[in-house]
Amino acid sequence: xxxxxxxxxVDRDAAAIAKRRMRELVDSTRTDAVRASFGSxxxxxxxxxxxxxxxxADGVGTKLEVAxxxxxxxxxxxxxxxxxxNDILAEGAVPLxxxxxxxxxxxxxxxxxxxxxxxxxxxxxxxxxxxxGETAEMPGFYPEGVYDLAGFIVxxxxxxxxxxxxxxxxxxxxxxESSGIHTNGFSFARAVIFARMGLExxxxxxxxxxxxxxxxxxxxxxxxxxxxxxCAAGHVRALAHITGGGIPGNLGRVLPDDLDAEVDVSAxxxxxxxxxxxxxxxxxxxxxxxxFNMGIGMIAIVSSDDADxxxxxxxxxxxxxxxxxxxxxxxxxxxxxxxxx
Amino acid sequence: xxxxxxxxxVDRDAAAIAKRRMRELVDSTRTDAVRASFGSxxxxxxxxxxxxxxxxADGVGTKLEVAxxxxxxxxxxxxxxxxxxNDILAEGAVPLxxxxxxxxxxxxxxxxxxxxxxxxxxxxxxxxxxxxGETAEMPGFYPEGVYDLAGFIVxxxxxxxxxxxxxxxxxxxxxxESSGIHTNGFSFARAVIFARMGLExxxxxxxxxxxxxxxxxxxxxxxxxxxxxxCAAGHVRALAHITGGGIPGNLGRVLPDDLDAEVDVSAxxxxxxxxxxxxxxxxxxxxxxxxFNMGIGMIAIVSSDDADxxxxxxxxxxxxxxxxxxxxxxxxxxxxxxxxx
Numbered sequence: 001x002x003x004x005x006x007x008x009x010v011d012r013d014a015a016a017i018a019k020r021r022m023r024e025l026v027d028s029t030r031t032d033a034v035r036a037s038f039g040s041x042x043x044x045x046x047x048x049x050x051x052x053x054x055x056x057a058d059g060v061g062t063k064l065e066v067a068x069x070x071x072x073x074x075x076x077x078x079x080x081x082x083x084x085x086n087d088i089l090a091e092g093a094v095p096l097x098x099x100x101x102x103x104x105x106x107x108x109x110x111x112x113x114x115x116x117x118x119x120x121x122x123x124x125x126x127x128x129x130x131x132x133g134e135t136a137e138m139p140g141f142y143p144e145g146v147y148d149l150a151g152f153i154v155x156x157x158x159x160x161x162x163x164x165x166x167x168x169x170x171x172x173x174x175x176x177e178s179s180g181i182h183t184n185g186f187s188f189a190r191a192v193i194f195a196r197m198g199l200e201x202x203x204x205x206x207x208x209x210x211x212x213x214x215x216x217x218x219x220x221x222x223x224x225x226x227x228x229x230x231c232a233a234g235h236v237r238a239l240a241h242i243t244g245g246g247i248p249g250n251l252g253r254v255l256p257d258d259l260d261a262e263v264d265v266s267a268x269x270x271x272x273x274x275x276x277x278x279x280x281x282x283x284x285x286x287x288x289x290x291x292f293n294m295g296i297g298m299i300a301i302v303s304s305d306d307a308d309x310x311x312x313x314x315x316x317x318x319x320x321x322x323x324x325x326x327x328x329x330x331x332x333x334x335x336x337x338x339x340x341x
Numbered sequence: 342x343x344x345x346x347x348x349x350x351v352d353r354d355a356a357a358i359a360k361r362r363m364r365e366l367v368d369s370t371r372t373d374a375v376r377a378s379f380g381s382x383x384x385x386x387x388x389x390x391x392x393x394x395x396x397x398a399d400g401v402g403t404k405l406e407v408a409x410x411x412x413x414x415x416x417x418x419x420x421x422x423x424x425x426x427n428d429i430l431a432e433g434a435v436p437l438x439x440x441x442x443x444x445x446x447x448x449x450x451x452x453x454x455x456x457x458x459x460x461x462x463x464x465x466x467x468x469x470x471x472x473x474g475e476t477a478e479m480p481g482f483y484p485e486g487v488y489d490l491a492g493f494i495v496x497x498x499x500x501x502x503x504x505x506x507x508x509x510x511x512x513x514x515x516x517x518e519s520s521g522i523h524t525n526g527f528s529f530a531r532a533v534i535f536a537r538m539g540l541e542x543x544x545x546x547x548x549x550x551x552x553x554x555x556x557x558x559x560x561x562x563x564x565x566x567x568x569x570x571x572c573a574a575g576h577v578r579a580l581a582h583i584t585g586g587g588i589p590g591n592l593g594r595v596l597p598d599d600l601d602a603e604v605d606v607s608a609x610x611x612x613x614x615x616x617x618x619x620x621x622x623x624x625x626x627x628x629x630x631x632x633f634n635m636g637i638g639m640i641a642i643v644s645s646d647d648a649d650x651x652x653x654x655x656x657x658x659x660x661x662x663x664x665x666x667x668x669x670x671x672x673x674x675x676x677x678x679x680x681x682x
Contacts (some may be wrong), residue, residue, distance in 0.1 A: 017450040019476075043440070055472055055495060056473055057493060058475050062481070065482070098370075105350075118500040131379070131396055136359075137402040140484075148489055150444070156388070
């Protein structure tokens with residue numbers, strides 16, 4: 001029987017209902033300084049002429065449960081920082097400061113220190129100060145050994161052109177590869193790997209030498225390194241961070257009303273984890289592409305003249321990247337071509 | 342048998358151990374822009390000459406469990422905003438933007454919308470934009486009906502003198518009354534009220550006409566309204582937001598090495614909730630004053646010449662306030678006088 005994200009306990013409809021009703025509450029708080037909030041990758045706030053802050057909040061989701069199963073707590077913090085860094089980069093910002101929120105039922109100093117070690121590593125690697133945080137011990141709120149982790153980032157708008165998203169018909173999509181599942185779709189992945197297949201974190205991933213824990217815990221890639229100079233040089237017209245909702249959900253957010261994106265999903269290599277998840281879950285490609293990043297963690301929209309050079313430079317920074325589609329006349333839709341797994 | 346915060350499931354020693362080890366991790370991320378981070382009420386980051394951001398992260402703690410018991414979800418968000426607003430005010434800042442993080446096992450749109458309604462009300466009342474947030478559905482992470490809520494605030498340093506804390510021997514402490522338990526000590530309070538006394542949220546609070554739920558859920562007061570003009574006029578030399586750690590833990594944070602604070606705890610009225618909690622728990626005054634705000638939510642340190650006028654003005658804004666002590670030669674200690682309950 002095929003599995004869906006809904007079966008795995010995540011109700012996208014409930015989230016959509018809540019989101020609609022939250023929107024008016026958010027709007028009721030709007031101040032003159034607000035430049036972007038609801039529905040963006042990050043909020044934008046004008047401070048002074050030509051100076052804007054970009055802020056975002058995120059969690060790690062149930063990837064945390066894999067960390068708990070594995071007893072490896074020093075990677076999820078870096079996932080969180082990189083997720084936030086990518087979100088504000090998609091709004092044209094570079095990070096200044098990060099804060100974390102760690103909550104658990106009973107505080108284990110070893111665990112929280114390992115978690116913060118990952119947060120601090122992520123901050124250092126992205127040139128971002130860890131400027132504060134909250135550690136909450138909440139008896140009865142979390143099952144034994146379980147914790148939650150959320151993060152908050154403040155950045156400065158440095159690439160207004162990326163935020164402006166002046167994309168055109170004929171622009172090329174450059175897909176930057178993900179390192180794996182990143183931090184979205186874990187309730188689904190866990191339902192397949194642990195509940196359905198009965199694997200343990202120390203088992204080898206079927207067909208790979210790496211363990212299940214290694215594959216699932218691979219750190220969410222930060223795209224600040226490979227993209228910073230490209231943004232500064234004005235080569236990037238828009239960025240979509242591929243998180244919950246996948247390529248359709250996130251690429252669609254940066255398209256104008258009169259353009260569609262055509263994405264050729266055969267343009268990049270299929271990571272073995274997504275093949276296994278598709279096969280074992282029986283989920284159709286649409287469900288897979290809505291739940292997972294499917295191998296692409298960031299999509300840059302660029303002029304066709306700039307694409308080849310940029311792909312070469314991104315690759316030379318160690319991040320595999322591929323031309324994977326283009327913008328055509330349309331109505332803000334995303335079409336996936338070649339999804340016959 | 343007397344109850345302690347430790348008995349109620351909160352281990353302050355574990356937290357202190359974790360904190361010491363986190364400090365060096367935080368320091369490893371320091372950038373040139375960082376002005377204050379670990380151990381402050383909020384982090385401070387220089388943006389440009391004379392321009393600083395002040396940021397803070399907080400949770401609501403197990404006050405959330407009272408909201409869940411009561412089925413009243415629209416107040417805890419305002420608690421959270423006000424808590425954060427007070428934290429950055431103690432570092433001399435006024436709020437610009439707020440972000441929330443809501444996490445649960447199974448998303449109930451009604452509940453999350455009520456929670457965000459409280460967050461939005463708190464934002465409006467403090468002139469702060471709700472600029473983003475994250476709603477996380479994490480199956481298996483939270484018992485049924487339970488959720489967690491954290492918040493992040495970004496403010497602008499507007500009162501550098503408050504941040505500078507140039508306090509002097511002879512300065513007067515002005516205690517601004519709390520509205521009740523605010524958001525600290527709830528694991529202790531719940532252990533006494535629900536577990537030990539067997540009360541329900543709809544029962545009347547012993548000796549009061551208000552219900553247990555009403556008393557426990559009273560919203561954390563924001564001190565921005567009563568203190569903003571006083572800070573702008575230069576009357577405030579330092580502020581201590583009285584949260585976890587109580588008056589000793591928080592007033593101590595703003596004292597220089599060569600001064601002590603003497604606090605006369607008979608200077609303000611005893612809120613009936615703290616009397617009941619002390620009586621029923623059998624906790625000694627030291628434990629009570631380390632766990633709860635005990636009726637004072639913010640302490641302003643002011644010149645003795647300014648104290649009387651300021652107390653009158655704060656009261657005229659609807660916030661009861663009292664001269665409750667002074668600074669004397671010492672070594673950063675806080676002495677509570679008259680704690681014989």
